[in-house]
Amino acid sequence: MFDQITIIGMGLLGGSIGIGCMQKGLARKVIGAVRRESAIDEVMAKTAAHEATLDICEAVRTADLVIFAVPIPAIAPLAKTIAAAIAANSIVTDVASVKSCVVNRMEAIFGKRCRVVGAHPMAGSEKRSIAIADPAIFLNNVCIITPTEKTDKEAINRVSGLWEALGMSVKYVSPEQHDQCVALVSHLPHVAAFTLINTIKRSSHNPHQVIDFAGPGFRDATRIAASSPELWTEICLANKETLLGVVKAYQQELKSFIKTFEKGKTDELCRIFAEAKALKEASNEPSKDKV
Amino acid sequence: MFDQITIIGMGLLGGSIGIGCMQKGLARKVIGAVRRESAIDEVMAKTAAHEATLDICEAVRTADLVIFAVPIPAIAPLAKTIAAAIAANSIVTDVASVKSCVVNRMEAIFGKRCRVVGAHPMAGSEKRSIAIADPAIFLNNVCIITPTEKTDKEAINRVSGLWEALGMSVKYVSPEQHDQCVALVSHLPHVAAFTLINTIKRSSHNPHQVIDFAGPGFRDATRIAASSPELWTEICLANKETLLGVVKAYQQELKSFIKTFEKGKTDELCRIFAEAKALKEASNEPSKDKV
Numbered sequence: 001m002f003d004q005i006t007i008i009g010m011g012l013l014g015g016s017i018g019i020g021c022m023q024k025g026l027a028r029k030v031i032g033a034v035r036r037e038s039a040i041d042e043v044m045a046k047t048a049a050h051e052a053t054l055d056i057c058e059a060v061r062t063a064d065l066v067i068f069a070v071p072i073p074a075i076a077p078l079a080k081t082i083a084a085a086i087a088a089n090s091i092v093t094d095v096a097s098v099k100s101c102v103v104n105r106m107e108a109i110f111g112k113r114c115r116v117v118g119a120h121p122m123a124g125s126e127k128r129s130i131a132i133a134d135p136a137i138f139l140n141n142v143c144i145i146t147p148t149e150k151t152d153k154e155a156i157n158r159v160s161g162l163w164e165a166l167g168m169s170v171k172y173v174s175p176e177q178h179d180q181c182v183a184l185v186s187h188l189p190h191v192a193a194f195t196l197i198n199t200i201k202r203s204s205h206n207p208h209q210v211i212d213f214a215g216p217g218f219r220d221a222t223r224i225a226a227s228s229p230e231l232w233t234e235i236c237l238a239n240k241e242t243l244l245g246v247v248k249a250y251q252q253e254l255k256s257f258i259k260t261f262e263k264g265k266t267d268e269l270c271r272i273f274a275e276a277k278a279l280k281e282a283s284n285e286p287s288k289d290k291v
Numbered sequence: 292m293f294d295q296i297t298i299i300g301m302g303l304l305g306g307s308i309g310i311g312c313m314q315k316g317l318a319r320k321v322i323g324a325v326r327r328e329s330a331i332d333e334v335m336a337k338t339a340a341h342e343a344t345l346d347i348c349e350a351v352r353t354a355d356l357v358i359f360a361v362p363i364p365a366i367a368p369l370a371k372t373i374a375a376a377i378a379a380n381s382i383v384t385d386v387a388s389v390k391s392c393v394v395n396r397m398e399a400i401f402g403k404r405c406r407v408v409g410a411h412p413m414a415g416s417e418k419r420s421i422a423i424a425d426p427a428i429f430l431n432n433v434c435i436i437t438p439t440e441k442t443d444k445e446a447i448n449r450v451s452g453l454w455e456a457l458g459m460s461v462k463y464v465s466p467e468q469h470d471q472c473v474a475l476v477s478h479l480p481h482v483a484a485f486t487l488i489n490t491i492k493r494s495s496h497n498p499h500q501v502i503d504f505a506g507p508g509f510r511d512a513t514r515i516a517a518s519s520p521e522l523w524t525e526i527c528l529a530n531k532e533t534l535l536g537v538v539k540a541y542q543q544e545l546k547s548f549i550k551t552f553e554k555g556k557t558d559e560l561c562r563i564f565a566e567a568k569a570l571k572e573a574s575n576e577p578s579k580d581k582v
Contacts, residue, residue, distance in 0.1 A: 122504075122506060142504075144504070171503075178504075180494075180495075180501075181500075181501045181503075181504040182504055184490070184491050184494060184495070184501050184504075185491065185501060185502060185504050185505040185506075185509045186504070186505070186506065186508060186509060188487065188490065189487060189508060189509050189512040189513065190508070191545075191548065192483050192487055192512065193512055193567070194548075194563065194564050194567040194568075195541065195544050195545050195548055195567075196479065196480060196483055196541065197567040197570050197571050198544050198563065198566060198567050198570075199475070199479065199537070199540050199541045199544045200475050200476065200570070201566065201567075201570050202540065202544060203475060203537065203540050204471075204475070207570055207574075208570075208573065208574055209472075210471075210472045210475050210476060211476060211570075211574035212462075212472075213413075213435070213469075213472040213473055213475075213476050213477070214476040214477070214574070215413060215476075215477065217477060217480060217481070217514075217515045217518075218476045218477060218480050220511040220512070220514050220515070221480040221483065221484055221511070221512055221513075221514070221515055222480065222512075222571055223508075223511050223512070224508045224511070224512055225567045225568060225571040226568050226571045226572050227508075227564075227568070228568075229561045229562075229563075229564035229565040229568055230561060232564050233557055233560045233561040233564060236552065236560060237555060237557065237560070240552070240555060243552075244549070244552060244553065246490070246494065247545070247548070247549055247552070248549065249490050249493065249494050250486065250487065250490045250545070251542065251545055251546065251549065253486050253489050253490045253493060254482075254486050254538070254541070254542055254545070255542065257482065257485075257486055257538070258535070258538055258539065258542065261527065261531070261534075261535060261538070262535065264528060264531060266524055266528065269524045269527060269528070270520045270521060270524040271520075272485065272489065272520075273485050273518075273520035273523050273524060274520040275489060275492065276484070276485040276486075276488040276489050276492075276516045277485075277516060277517050277518070277519075277520055279488050279489075279491070279492050279498055279499075279502075280488050280513055280516040280517045281517050282499065283498075283499055283502035283503075283505070
């Protein structure tokens with residue numbers, strides 16, 4: 001499929017892509033660019049690449065596909081670092097879970113030199129280590145590809161082909177639509193869960209004793225409050241404007257609930273709950289994003 | 292343990308208590324008081340009582356333990372109905388998931404004639420039918436007993452003994468403390484989940500398409516939004532003042548999050564998430580309330 005794939009960042013996602021490409025022979029050569037000397041051995045031990053290197057510019061010089069698999073704040077600085085070294089007309093993609101800011105920055109940095117395609121494979125977890133890398137995380141999950149007006153059609157097809165070869169089904173939406181959707185179904189639920197737990201903390205002298213009253217409903221509703229604070233800070237800030245709008249819409253909905261609740265009318269309250277139950281039950285939620 | 296236990300309302304909880312008492316021989320006689328003629332056969336078919344009857348006053352006349360297992364709004368009217376018929380000095384208890392309003396009303400209605408003990412066995416589901424009644428729902432779960440200053444000590448012990456015989460571990464807190472705790476760990480998470488789903492509905496022309504982006508985090512966080520609207524309307528209204536306070540505290544916490552988010556400072560956001568993660572992970576949440 002590719003002559004040389006270079007993966008920048010060999011954590012859970014980068015490592016899993018590397019192992020998958022090696023196993024399925026998706027490139028003549030797979031190179032992993034890493035930041036720490038010790039990571040080189042980890043990559044080789046997992047057979048996640050043919051070569052691992054600290055020299056990111058050298059790693060991209062002859063690649064026809066470069067995949068950014070680093071935390072969102074690291075993407076733009078690394079893109080600038082390699083912008084002069086990267087092969088002309090090569091394809092550049094990423095795995096970030098927020099897309100507008102990442103795709104816009106990459107398009108601005110690489111200009112017409114290479115072809116940027118944003119992607120969000122909805123798989124993984126808050127753990128980021130290559131130690132748990134496994135291409136099985138992609139199987140039967142969805143990868144969102146986020147083309148813009150500038151995106152090269154052939155590049156979209158080749159990136160889609162990679163993710164399909166790794167076992168994912170591919171969907172296409174604009175970066176903005178992607179960010180609005182994940183703000184609603186992923187980022188907002190995380191904010192709500194973190195806020196639920198902090199409300200309990202603030203409302204009680206002994207929050208542990210209060211949580212002793214909890215059942216499975218509480219456990220499920222707040223499971224994601226144990227997610228990585230660093231990862232979620234990064235995601236929230238990368239999707240700041242969109243997520244702020246969504247959190248404010250949630251606050252508005254809550255305010256309207258409180259108003260109805262204060263009036264205490266059975267049928268009005270029941271209608272609000274029934275509306276939510278109907279949409280929840282009608283949605284089949286087919287994908288399996290762990291982030 | 293008891294001479295005659297009368298259970299008023301033979302749904303999931305009443306039925307499960309009845310079957311458990313029959314199986315373990317916890318009373319010489321178990322009577323189920325039901326509202327519908329057809330329910331008599333259902334009770335007998337499940338061996339959930341020795342007798343089932345529509346005559347609630349007759350059913351309580353010789354009982355030494357009367358258990359209300361009906362929806363919260365039905366408790367006070369039924370208590371008034373039986374107040375003159377019930378045996379003097381008998382013990383009256385219930386299974387309602389909100390306690391202050393129920394215990395206060397029962398104490399007022401029965402006065403010194405019998406001994407009221409509030410109880411909340413944390414087991415069950417939003418389904419209420421005797422068809423799925425099974426005393427196994429009590430095993431290894433917690434029953435909260437909520438004594439007041441007026442509660443008779445011997446009556447507390449006998450009610451505790453019943454729940455322990457059915458396999459539950461018993462904890463004691465005041466009705467007010469119970470209602471504050473369940474408002475925080477059960478009622479508020481339900482309100483938050485219903486509100487999350489309604490926010491998605493209001494924020495999109497095609498909410499189903501948005502939910503297509505959802506993963507397991509969303510599924511878990513909003514599972515309880517599929518709960519019974521009728522049951523949750525009943526619970527919210529029965530715990531109205533306490534829950535309103537808790538929902539407003541949540542709103543306040545959300546407002547403070549939005550302020551911090553707007554400033555966009557990495558370390559402040561990270562501190563909020565880390566605080567929630569720490570409490571979530573430190574809590575062992577031992578009980579298993581399905582409501």
